[in-house]
Structure formats: structure tokens, C-alpha cells
Amino acid sequence: MAHAKVRRVVTGHGSDSKSRVVADGAVEPITSDLMPGCAIYRLWGRDERPVFPDDGSPRRAEAHYPPRDGSRFMINTIAPGELTPSPDVGLPAAWEKLERQAPGAAGAMEPDAPGMHTTDSLDYVLIVSGEVTLELDDGDQTVLRAGDVLVQNGTRHAWRNHGAEPCTIVGVAVGADRAETGFRH
Template structure:
């Protein structure tokens, strides 16, 4: 699987559908060695228009108010990041966002770590992450690639 994805964007010309862009994604960052994040598309309204929004590519997402992110993520093994979680301690990359996330594991495997439990995810598995405290832990020897769509949401009281 490619580390940086190709993106095809469709459009209209003279009332006919066309390929407007066919390119390797340029909005790519590596916040930790091997942790590749490509923010493919973003919106800042719902309903949305079709124009492209350029967003700052951050390790932890900052979804626009009333908007969404479409994100491609390659997560290296924890050992390659130098991540160790002492017994009884939370994972060091634990975080929470005010988003509803649709996540698809494309390749590899990864653990979804929550406050009180964890589960192993493999290629083809889908996670609906609803604003919970979570972390991703790759205990394997190979990178995990996931696609995520993050949608701005109201935080539950």
C-alpha cells in the first residue's frame, strides 16, 4: 500500500462530469517517525459546498466547526515510535475529540484502546468512534493504514 495516497477530484465543465484533479496528496505530515497523516479533504459547513478547504495537518485532528475531515493515516508499530505504556497507566497518545468518526482499517492491525478496554482491529474492520477517549496502539511489526472521516459533533453532557 502507498504511504501517500493519490487523490482524484471530480468536477463539472459545460454540464459534463470531468476529472478536475489527479494528483498525489500534498497535505502530508509526519508528526512522529513513520506516523504519516494525509488530510485528503475538509469541509466547514453542513450542508457543504464542493470547494476544497485547505486545513492545517495536525497529529490530533482539529475538525472545523460544523465541518468534517477525510484523513488517511499510516500508524507505525509502537516500538518504532518509542512508545511504551507502563502497566496500569493510560496509553501516552490517549486523546478525545468532539467528533463522530467513521474509521476503516485498510491494512495491518491495530488495537483501539479505550479507558476500560481494548480490542484488536484488522484489515476490513470498521470503527464508529463517538467522541470517546481513545488511543491507537500498533503492537505488530508492520504499519497499519486506516481511513477516517471525522464529523464535528456536539459533546454529550
Template sequence: MMNKIPRRIVTGMKDGKSVIIEDLPVENAVEHFPGLIISDVWNTQTMPASLDFEARIPNTGFPKTPKNGTYFRYVVVPPDKDLGVKWKKNEPHPMMHQTLTLDYIIILSGELYLIMEEGETLLKPGDIVIQRGTNHAWSNRSDEPCIQLAILIDAKI
């Protein structure tokens, strides 16, 4: 699965004209747990964002979005059974977490449950989630990995 992370194309300016500066496979894909692959494809460190600067960041299982910054994250979520996640319906999900960010998430393939402290919903390809700094977890109850793109923006909570 690691070799299926898309390539990263970075544009910029050279001699007053737009150019492609980089066209390579994503280099910082990390498998944090079996099958859980995360690549922090791009980030910004300030708002408004600088167009001339990239600070390469290490991938983390749970993101550490910079103050006044953003993360652009590619995530492969394997089936729960492959991760070894066991969860009983009336107990908190073991992967429940909260980020201090506004997240725009798009499901590219597979399916995934978004679990909240109260309630859940099944997400399918093309679904969009606006995650506003709330406690949540992801559960893949299918037999196939789910791929999502997420843009995380530092927020006031």
C-alpha cells in the same frame, strides 16, 4: 512510506458535464512522529457540504475538525516500538485523546489495537470503527505499519 500515500482524484463540473479536475499524488502528507504519517485528504467547512469549494488545511497530529465540517484523513500508524511509545497495562496510554467528532474508521492494512479507558480490541484489515467522541488511543503492537482511513464529522458531545 510517504510516496505510498494514494493519489487524490477530485471530480467536478465543466460546461455542464462531469470531469476530473485533479488527479495527483496527495500533497499534504506529514510525518508528525517517526513513521506516523497523516494526510488530511479532504475537508468540508459547512453542513450541508459545498461541492464548489475546497479549503486546503494543514495536517495536525490531533485533528481540528471545523465547526459543522468534516475531515477525510489517511493515517499510517507505525509499530509502537518505532514510535518510542512505552505503556504499562494499568496506566493511561500516553497517546490517549478525545476528539469532538463522530469518526468512521476503516482499517486497510496491518493491525491496531483500539484502547478505551476500559477495555481494548484488536482491529484487522476490513474492520470498521464508529468512534463517538470518546477518549481513546491506538496501539500498534505488531512489526508492520497499520493504515487506516478516517472520516471525522463535527459532532455535539
């Protein structure tokens, strides 16, 4: 399945402190044979709090999920059905490639509960098209449709697309601390 490119326009401040467009171009999707039909667009991110004026140049943001003072801006397309790799996919190589493309994303996944993961982030999510089921602990499920928003507060969760069409979500993840309390993650 071919995925569209997403146009990203970035502003910044010139040496005269005036605002200007500093970048305008396409962002290629990250795809994986492990998740056929899915795509991840890493649109922007940084590992530290912003300070302005800013020249608009990309900042360090290697890991897929943000650290404490970082943030990530992404679009994800979730294919319908079970995300099962084709039998001819070389799994070790596919996992290594995913780790190179989205460092730490695979490591956040629970090996004994496919799709379930927990991140130390506050995520603001908008469902743009299609529908997706948010699964939480104990199988608790909530269906989200185009136009719905989710504020995901660092909870253990998975995305399941039980529909017939791909689902596109836009998300901003803001890094957070996780206290060692009686709450489980």
C-alpha cells in the same frame, strides 16, 4: 522510512453543471519526528456543510479535526511499537512543526496519557492493512485487523500498534456537538 504518495482525484461541476475531474495529483504525507514511522495523509476536508453544485475547489479546513459542520478524510499509517522520538530530536521544534502541519492535533493529546485523545467528531474508520489496538477508558482494549471497521462516537481513545508491521487506517471524521452532560470525555 519513506512513505508513498497517495493519488487524489477530485470531481466538481463546471459552469454548465456537468460533472468533471477538477484535480488529479499526489498528496504528500505529514510526518513527525515525534512519531517515527507514522504518516498522516490529509486527503480532503471542509469546515462547512457542502452545497452542490460545487466546483470541486478545496475549502477552508485548517484544523486537523473538523468543527461542528465540517469533515475530514484521512489515511493514517501507525508504526509498530512505542512511538518514542529519537533522543536527538529537538522536542520544542518538533512540537511546533507538528502544530503547523496538523493544527490542533497535538493539543487534543493528553499530556499525562500518551496517545489518548478526545475529539468532537463521529469517526468512520476502516483498517486497511496490519492490525491496531483501540484503547479506551480504564485500559479497555479491542484489536482491529484489516477489513474491520470502527464507528468512533467521540470517545476518549488511543491507537496502539502492538504488531510487527505498520497499520494503515482510512477515516472520515464528521464534526459533532458535545453536550455538557453526566458523560465524561
